[in-house]
Amino acid sequence: MFDRLDQVEGRYEELSELLSDPDVISDTDRFMKLSKEEGDIRETVTVYRRYKEVNEGIEETEELLSESLEPEMKEMAEEERAELLKEKEELEEQLQVLLLPKDERDDRNIIMEIRGAAGGDEAQLFAGDLFNMYQKYAEAQGWKTEVLSASENDLGGYKEITVMITGDKVYSKLKYENGAHRVQRVPQTESQGRVHTSTATVVVMPEAEEVEVDINENDIRIDIYHASGAGGQHVNKTASAVRLTHMPTGIVVAMQDERSQIKNREKAMKVLRARVYDKLQEEAQSEYDAERKLAVGTGDRSERIRTYNYPQNRVTDHRIGLTIQKLDQILAGKLDEIVQQLLIYEQTEKMEQLQHDS
Numbered sequence: 001m002f003d004r005l006d007q008v009e010g011r012y013e014e015l016s017e018l019l020s021d022p023d024v025i026s027d028t029d030r031f032m033k034l035s036k037e038e039g040d041i042r043e044t045v046t047v048y049r050r051y052k053e054v055n056e057g058i059e060e061t062e063e064l065l066s067e068s069l070e071p072e073m074k075e076m077a078e079e080e081r082a083e084l085l086k087e088k089e090e091l092e093e094q095l096q097v098l099l100l101p102k103d104e105r106d107d108r109n110i111i112m113e114i115r116g117a118a119g120g121d122e123a124q125l126f127a128g129d130l131f132n133m134y135q136k137y138a139e140a141q142g143w144k145t146e147v148l149s150a151s152e153n154d155l156g157g158y159k160e161i162t163v164m165i166t167g168d169k170v171y172s173k174l175k176y177e178n179g180a181h182r183v184q185r186v187p188q189t190e191s192q193g194r195v196h197t198s199t200a201t202v203v204v205m206p207e208a209e210e211v212e213v214d215i216n217e218n219d220i221r222i223d224i225y226h227a228s229g230a231g232g233q234h235v236n237k238t239a240s241a242v243r244l245t246h247m248p249t250g251i252v253v254a255m256q257d258e259r260s261q262i263k264n265r266e267k268a269m270k271v272l273r274a275r276v277y278d279k280l281q282e283e284a285q286s287e288y289d290a291e292r293k294l295a296v297g298t299g300d301r302s303e304r305i306r307t308y309n310y311p312q313n314r315v316t317d318h319r320i321g322l323t324i325q326k327l328d329q330i331l332a333g334k335l336d337e338i339v340q341q342l343l344i345y346e347q348t349e350k351m352e353q354l355q356h357d358s
Contacts, residue, residue, distance in 0.1 A: 004099060005048045012038065012045040044098040051091040058084045100350045106172035108206035111148070111274040115160045117180065119198025122187040124157035126308075127200040129331060130181060131161050134174070136333025143167030148267045149255050155188070162271060164207070171206045176342040178204050178305070185310035195311060199304070207270070208277035215276060221245040224261060244268045251275045320345045 015038040018024050024031050061081040065074065114131050116124030138145045144166045151159040165174065182199050223243040241256035242264040253275065255268040307316045313327045315338070322341050324330065330338070 001095065001099060005044070005095065008041050009045050009048055012041050015041075040102075044095070047091055047094050047098060051088065051095060054084050054088050054091060058088065096351060097347050100347060103172070103175075105175075105206040107169055108171040109164065109166040110170050110174055111162065111164050111205045111207060111271055112174065112177075113160065113162045113203040113205075114158065115201050116153075116157060117199040117201050119183075119196065121153060121155055121157065122183075122196060123198040123200055124153045124159055125155055125188070126157070126181070126183045126198055127159075127161065128157040129183075130200055130202065131158060131163070133331050133333055133335070134163075134165070134177075137335045138165050138167070138170075138333075140333055141167060141170075141173070143170055148271060164270065166207075171204070173339050174204050175206075176339065177202045180304045182304055182307045183310070184307065203278075205274040205278040208273045215246065215273060219247045220272075221247060222265075240264060242268050244272050246272055246276060249276055249279055251279065317342070 015034055018034055019031065019038060024034065058081060061077050061084065064077050065081065069077065112134065114127045114134075116127040119126070135145050146164045146166070148162045148164055150161040153159055180199050180201050182197060184195055184197050186193055187196050187198075221244070223245070225241050225243070240259055240261045241254065242261060243252065243254040244265075245252045251272060253268045253272045255264040255271070258264045258267065305317065305319055307314075307318070308327055308331070309316070310327065312325070314323060314325055315327050315330045316323045317338060320341060322338065324337060326334070326337075
C-alpha cells in the first residue's frame with residue numbers, strides 16, 4: 001500500500017510543477033486534464049502526508065519515553081502517544097478506502113428514467129413522488145435538474161419521466177438508485193383504507209460523451225411526426241416530435257416536449273447515447289461476475305431494492321438490510337444517510353475482494 005502511496009505523492013508533486021508551467025497553462029485542454037488529475041489525488045496525498053507526520057510523532061514520543069522522565073512528563077508523553085496511535089489507525093483505514101479502485105463514471109452527470117410499474121395509477125403517482133424526492137435531493141446538492149420528457153397521468157403522476165441531472169459527482173451518489181422501488185400505502189382512490197403495494201422503476205445512466213459511443217448516423221432511423229397531448233394548440237401545427245431508432249440495438253427514443261424539432265432531436269440524441277453506452281457497459285460487466293456483486297446499485301433492474309412503507313414511516317433498503325424510520329424526511333430529499341451507508345457497504349465489499357485476491 002505504501003509503495004502505491006509514494007507513487008501517488010510523486011505524481012502529485014509532478015502535477016503541481018506541470019500546472020505552474022506556462023506552456024501547460026496556455027494549453028487549455030491539457031491544463032484542465034492535469035488539474036482534474038491533481039484534484040482527484042489531492043485528498044489521498046493530504047491524508048498520506050498527515051499519516052507520515054503522525055508516524056514521526058509516534059517515533060519521537062517513543063524515543064522520549066525511553067529516557068528517564070519525571071512522572072508528569074512521562075504521563076503526558078504516554079497520552080500523546082496513545083492519541084497518535086489512534087489517529088494512525090484511523091488514517092490507515094482512510095487511506096485504504098482512498099486507494100480503492102474508482103468508478104471512472106463517478107464524476108458524470110446522469111440521465112434518470114422513472115416509470116410507474118405494477119399498480120396502475122398508484123404506481124404512477126409513486127413515480128411522481130420519487131421524481132420529487134430526487135429533485136429535492138439534487139437541489140440540496142447544488143445540482144441542476146432538467147426534465148427531458150414526461151408522460152403524465154390524469155392524477156398528476158407519471159407513466160414515465162426522463163430527467164437530466166448535472167453537477168459535481170452526480171453519478172457517484174445516484175448510481176445506487178437503479179432498480180425497483182416498492183411503496184406500501186393507502187391509495188387516494190381506496191375507500192376502505194386498505195394498504196396497497198405498488199412499484200416504480202428507476203434507471204440511472206451516466207451521461208455518455210460522443211467519443212465514447214460510436215453511433216453511426218446510418219444506424220439511426222429518424223421519424224418526424226406531429227406531437228400530441230397537453231401543451232397547447234401549437235403542438236399539432238408543426239411536425240416537431242422526433243423518434244430515433246438505433247438499429248443495431250433496437251433502442252428507441254421519442255421526444256416531443258419542445259416546440260423545436262432541432263431541440264427535440266438534440267435531447268433524443270443525449271438519451272439515445274446514454275442508453276447505448278449503458279447497454280454496452282452492462283454487457284461488458286456481465287463478463288465479470290465478481291464486479292457485478294460489488295456494484296451495489298447497478299445490477300438487475302427488476303430487483304426490488306427499496307421499500308417505502310407509509311403506515312410505519314419506514315424506508316428499508318433490502319440490499320444492505322438498512323431500515324430507517326424517517327420516510328417523510330427521505331421523501332423530502334434527505335437521502336444522504338442512505339447514500340452514505342450504500343457507499344460504505346460497497347467500499348467494504350471492495351476491500352474484502354481485494355484482500356481475497358491478494
